[in-house]
Amino acid sequence: MGRTSSTKEDAGALFHSLRSAYAATPVNLKIIDLYVGFAIFTALIQVVYMAMVGSFPFNSFLSGVLSCVGTAVLAVCLRIQVNKENKEFKDLPPERAFADFVLCNLVLHLVIMNFLG
């Protein structure tokens, strides 16, 4: 009994500290997070749709899901690079990171357009 209540308390405290820690992140990182979340959400919708309807044009399904996953992954990479607190990328200007991000996205979506069929 006491154990469960302490777990609940812990969970509550954890939730609070997570929220407060996340509130401290800069706005541009929050926007990227939103973008990542949206991409993953879209991928999930497609997977659910595939589970219900079937994966017949398999290349379309594959390119749809992988474009979402790829977008999310690239956005995460961008987020890692522009994060000021990340010491590994101090000498990488955010403009360069964004240019790389755009290039990678271009390649990704060119491939996907090719693969869509």
Place this chain on the structure above:
Amino acid sequence: MAAPETSTAAVQTLYTNNTLRNAFGGVLSFFILLLIGVMAFSIRLFSVIKYESVIHEFDPYFNYRVTQFLAKNGIYEFWNWFDDRTWYPLGRVIGGTVYPGLTLTAGTIWWLLNSLNIPLSVETVCVFTAPIFSAFASWATYLLTKEVKGTGAGLTAAALLAMVPSYISRSVAGSYDNEAVAIFALIFTFYLYIKTLNTGTLFYATLNSIAYFYMVCSWGGYTFIINLIPMHVLLCIVTGRFSSRLYIAYAPLVVLGTLLAALVPVVGFNAVMTSEHFASFLVFIIIHVVAFVYYIKGILSPKMFKVAVTLVVSVGLAVCCAVIAVLIALVASSPTKGWSGRSLSLLDPTYASKYIPIIASVSEHQPPTWPSYFMDINVLAFLVPAGIIVSLKACFLPLSDASSFVVLYIATSVYFSGVMVRLMLVLAPAACITSGIALSQAFDVFTGSIKFQLTGASSNTEVDAAETSSSTAESQTDAVKTEKPEETAKNRPSRKSKKKEREHGEKPSTKAKAEKKRLLALPLESSVISLLLLVLLGAFYVVHCVWAAAEAYSAPSIVLTSHSHDGLHVFDDFREAYAWLRHNTDVDDKVASWWDYGYQTTAMANRTVIVDNNTWNNTHIATVGTAMSSPERAAWEIFHSLDVKYVLVVFGGLVGYPSDDINKFLWMVRIGGGVFPHIKEPDYLRDGQYRIDSQATPTMLNCLMYKLSYYRFVETDGKGFDRVRQTEIGKKYFKLTHFEEAFTTHHWMVRIYKLKPPKNRIRGKTKKSKSKTSSTTSSPKRSGTKKKNPWQ
């Protein structure tokens, strides 16, 4: 260049000195690389000089034919190409079953040259593609090793790779095969991976996926990359060396690489459906979990993090178990556990010999012998352990994801080369890189201690200077080339910022290091002698490589030479036979032969073949094997039902050419018997021995292969002495009833027979020779022999 932030004047002057040295060293290494490229190209030209500019062996002929088609009809026709001149009557979809990288590369080069008004033939371009790409491969090795260890090691490794015999054997001029460009693609992909890992920019990650795409286009060996890189990522995670650079190097590669691989028709959906690729997806999930954990750890206080871990672990474990169970169930539901036969034969070396005789029958799929290691990588075999130790030593210092990658690469490739002699090719770059590291490190130590001994008497600051310069110029060993130790200690301009940081970090401890180094420095005499020995070792390697390139690996195998007391003999029988077929038979005639000669027949004789070296249909090959091991009449029926007009056999008994059809015959029996059980291997063996002399079994002496090989052979010397088997043949005088000799080449190496047309039915004679007519009349009566003949 190293920007001087320190205040002491001594270091200032040192740095201005170094900038000059940097520039000079950059120019020097550029020229060395240029020379390495020229050497890599020219050492592979022995085959052109000694023989002529021809395509070699078997598979290159197919690639050549595809390139010709591409050059003639364009890329769209190429993708849709259905080839009806092979695998008759099935045909083969070339565009969808071929790795297009090599042909597209050569086709592009040809097109480029032609649009520049340099009229080279397609064949010339094909012949010289492999040497050009081996120069590229040695440059890629330089880049890779530079990322791992430094410029000096890079130059040494590039020089070693340019002439490693294992790679030469696959890339001499004329050896126009997938591996020729694939090794370059392999090394370059690894380089870009390491580069991404070191810099952490998405730009290199994109380039990395594109290089991976080129590799997927070129060779089935791309699965090595897509399994090695996840292994390395996993290793980094397990050893607690996860970083966001690792994430950037890996995650985009998986997504982009999978999509790009799926674009290649021959891979297609296999990129997400087969087990070869599952490791990468699993690690993809793992790296996300780990990245998330690290992120949470970063924003939470340690106490809170502990709470989170206890909460998450219980939930997470359950979820993980469920996911893994589902994955295992998915994989286990497919019969071969989702692995293709070739991959399985790699993981389980006994698999192929048990289940797929057609893979086991190819000599390059056999496990290698110890001498072949010495032959193919020579002194590198001894240098590799030293290189591993040097890399491992670096592992315990910071910034060594790259060296752990090299160690992992060599460990896996040693295993694979032990399974299949052909994969020695994958081992060769790894061996070159580690040996390059070892050699350059050794040179560094020796030259460093010589320098130390020479300047040891001078003042303390000078000692410091010498120490810094020798520590910054770690492993600058173009001494192999220049053999001037003074020039080797040049700093290279291409220092990465991280390395700069490390040097700055080292500076305060330089004094301490100098003390330590003084103890490490070897005596002058011993280091000079060791240097000489190392140079001698290098010279031995060079001599061996030149010998291997000139003598062992340059024979094109369609033109043979032999030296005897009365001079040089050239055996050009293969081309003679194919030219005969080309000029004396109808365009649509079908030629049957064992599958080894299928590609050459389609490419050189331009005639339709039944089976070829693309062994995609085992039953079809087994049919030809059955025909070759059947008695004459049954064989005639099988061939006739396949619409065959000519049968081609290769026979080396007159000149002593050992890889002829009689020596391959047991494989025909085995493969044929695997599908048609009335062919039994013991029928062809006398007491387990394969022999063709008078002790041979009657089945052997009456089979088609024996008869076609030895027909009229006794007329050559009166005894019928086979110079390959070193014995007199068993049955000397016999006649052919259903075949007639059409052409035999000058040295009897290729013999072509024509199928006699079916006899007209003769009324009233059926009683007397019933068995004979039943076989020779046309199709309705042949139903009695249906069991033996699948093509009705």
